[in-house]
Amino acid sequence: MSKTVVISVAKLEARVASIFGKGGLSPEHAAALASVIVAGERDGCKSHGIYRIEGCLRTLKAGKVSPDAKPVLEDDGSAILRVGAGGAYSCAAFALGAPALAERARKLGIAALVINDCTHFSALWPEVETLNGLGVAAIAMCPSYATVAPSGGSQPLLGTNPFAFGWPRGEDKPPYVFDFATSVAARGEIELYRREGRQLPEGWAIDVDGKPTTDPEAALAGAMLPFGGHKGSAISTMIELLAGIMIGDFTSKEALDFLGTTTLAPRHGELIIAMSPERFAAGRPGDPFARAEVLFEAIVGQGARLPSQRRFAARKQTLAEGIALSAEESAQLDRLEEVGLAAIS
Amino acid sequence: MSKTVVISVAKLEARVASIFGKGGLSPEHAAALASVIVAGERDGCKSHGIYRIEGCLRTLKAGKVSPDAKPVLEDDGSAILRVGAGGAYSCAAFALGAPALAERARKLGIAALVINDCTHFSALWPEVETLNGLGVAAIAMCPSYATVAPSGGSQPLLGTNPFAFGWPRGEDKPPYVFDFATSVAARGEIELYRREGRQLPEGWAIDVDGKPTTDPEAALAGAMLPFGGHKGSAISTMIELLAGIMIGDFTSKEALDFLGTTTLAPRHGELIIAMSPERFAAGRPGDPFARAEVLFEAIVGQGARLPSQRRFAARKQTLAEGIALSAEESAQLDRLEEVGLAAIS
Structure with missing residues (x-):
């Protein structure tokens, strides 16, 4: 030791x-x-x-990320805020946009933050947690590298496309937060199986011919599979559409084509949607934060766990x-x- | 015949x-x-x-739905539009709110439609397709009746909580649309197995003691399971929070407590989010609709199917x-x- x-x-x-x-x-x-x-x-x-x-x-x-580009916030007064990252890492762009996003969501009820032209780095949970700390609920999603085949397909096209959500629970409790890959497993997990010489569980991956495989080498050469069959595949495709194409940034396939390797951090964008529970619940019976606690207690009370x-x-x-x-x-x-x-x- | x-x-x-x-x-x-x-x-x-x-x-x-309440649109100029259904069926409320929602999304980039106090009827795909026909992308979600246990739990708490998404593809093509229950199976499917005297596939349900079961009777008395394990369970919980609690309307458990039966249409609300691809893509390279077609071709071209x-x-x-x-x-x-x-x- x-x-x-x-x-x-x-x-x-x-x-x-x-x-x-x-x-x-x-x-x-x-x-x-x-x-x-x-x-x-x-x-x-x-x-x-x-x-x-x-x-x-x-x-x-490798010269694939700007060391010092200043993120620039564009705000036309609408419900879309945009931060151009100028090819630098995404974290400073998010830090710049987050307070403005929370403020806009409180003003309009719902608002979106688009991050463009970033080298994406960070899990999404720190971001939704930051927004929860500012009192709003948040959904975050982004493409990644094309390593996942659509359900029923045979070739990598989608990314592991993470989907995250957070709900604020006040000062004294951590928020309700989940953040997961829309693939069954992360690429790193398959790499671990390979190093340990173990076979993969069934349903994780296909080989280069599109056939199901439990061999980690064949899986890494082939494609991973989405979680939850056609449902997870549909959500992953939605993420390519909303957080790639709609925001005018790379899809997972374009991100991989751009760098030609999965060993460097990917260039693409991100979409974050924030909602103000106070605004949505205004004029309706019940306090949304107190009611959410009743739901969480009913989950924990039956022996299930809250994510995170x-x-x-x-x-x-x-x-x-x-x-x-x-x-x-x-x-x-x-x-x-x-x-x-x-x-x- | x-x-x-x-x-x-x-x-x-x-x-x-x-x-x-x-x-x-x-x-x-x-x-x-x-x-x-x-x-x-x-x-x-x-x-x-x-x-x-x-x-x-x-x-x-049974007197559980108003036959004639006029849906009322509330619009405070923000990104949240609200239709009070007055205890009538949801369809007329959606029909009233949809054009206003699409217009607001085009104006602000993103907007939400809340339907409150409706007896919910309708799959969600007709709704996202209607919005796609008005040129915007849309996400729709709602609670239902508490018949699904959270992942790792033992008691029905969540609904089959549908999640739908649609992306417009112009006049000549149907939109990209999915609409699925966040449970592994629909309650009606389990009912079909019961009538046919067949055992359920594994992973669909648990009995009243929270133990996995393949017996349809035991499943109907117990609880269904979310799709995709803890990931589907998290999405279903998000739907309770956003489309139940946040909008000041019933959760799936409250909807079941309210009527005391799953044989009548449930009373609860619905949340629909609309986004304007033109607004999100403005000033960015590429046409989002043309780029989406490239993605769809890559899915179909490898033998996978688009949903719907x-x-x-x-x-x-x-x-x-x-x-x-x-x-x-x-x-x-x-x-x-x-x-x-x-x-x-």
Whole structure:
């Protein structure tokens, strides 16, 4: 067992921001990226934690993301707000647009934030949680890379297209939040099966000929399948239409064609819809937030779980006790901080 | 083989409207209800066709739906339009709100239509198709009756909560449309297995103790399961929150408590979100409608199907050749037209 190093959430965030600054990102982008990466680590989501730093730096080193483009907010007074990311990472663009989106949703009842021309980085849950913190319910979705075949098809066309939703529960409770890939499994999970030499569960993937396979190698060469059969496939297609085509940005296929690899962070856009429960419930009986708690209690009361509870439990612990990094993780952070992009192969 | 009677779509619509008029519905409600019922019959959706007439009349006879409340549109100039249905069927409320919703989405980019206090009747696909015909993309959702257990739970709490989406494809093509229950199966399907004495596929339902069951009787007494495990369960919960609680209307559990039976049409609300592709794509490269066709071709080109294609094929045929009713169906229409509510047991 290697020794672990315990570090506070705030200190880890400063350290990761410093690494990105050393790598060449502007302070705004370094801070925004550090915030979402440390949120992953804080919530026990290792797959979205500090492990992602190197991928971000690799995309930067490859010249596929702008290190310093200032996100620009366009607001014509309608219910659509738009942030042009100028080819930089998405996190600063979202940070710029989120307060304006929440304000517009409170004013009009419902509003949308479009992020265009970003190199997409971040799970969607930090974003819907940010909006929930501003008092509005939110739906977020985006394409990714074409690695998923439509139900009944044989070729990768759709992305793992995440779909996230959050409902605010006030200051004292974490929001009701889910964020999932519309594929059965994430590509990283199939990679894990491959490394461990295990067969995949049935229904996860097809081979290059479109035949069902449980062989991870054949799956990675072929295509993943959508969750829930034709229903998940339909939702994933909706995401290509709304958060790719409708907002005038790349589909998952176009994102893959653009970079030609899934090893770098993808270029595409994102669509976020915010709704004000106060505005929607105005003049109607009952308080929507109190009524939502009754629903959540009925779910938990029968032994089912609310989504994200594991994350929120990890968060509570790391905020109180700090984040435990392995000696290897800590040494790698030292190395990245010291030599910057030179540490990236 | 019984003889079939062929009737044009327009004539069947007039006949069904006449039945509802005889049953006591105002002309506005009779026409709106006839339109969606005949749309089901026209599209080969027997489960949403003339078979539904008796259920509508039964709810009317039980005094659980207003026969003549005028739907009232509230418009405060924001992105939320609201139609109060006054306890009448939902179809006339939607018909009143749809043009206003499409106009508001074109003006603001995104807008929502809330229907409150309706006795809900209609699949959601006729509604998103109507909006697609007005040039906007649309998402529709509503609760139903609490017959579905949340993933990991043991008791019915969620409804079969349908989720529908439509994307306009111009005058010459039917829209891209899906409309599905967020349960694995519809309650009617389980009923069919029961009548035929067949066992259910695994994963459809649990018994009253929350144990998985393939026995249709046990399933009907217990609870259905959401599609796609925890992901479908999360979407169904989102629908309770947005299209029940947020709009100040019943959840699926409250709808069931209100009527105490699933044999009558439920009282609850509905949420419809419309988006203008022109507004979202404005100033961005590419025409969103042309780009969507490329996506659809890539789906169909690899042997997968677009959703609703069977419906659209049936529609093409019935619009050209008329709708074939069995002699029994035709006789039942005669009887309903002749004696009205007295035909309802």
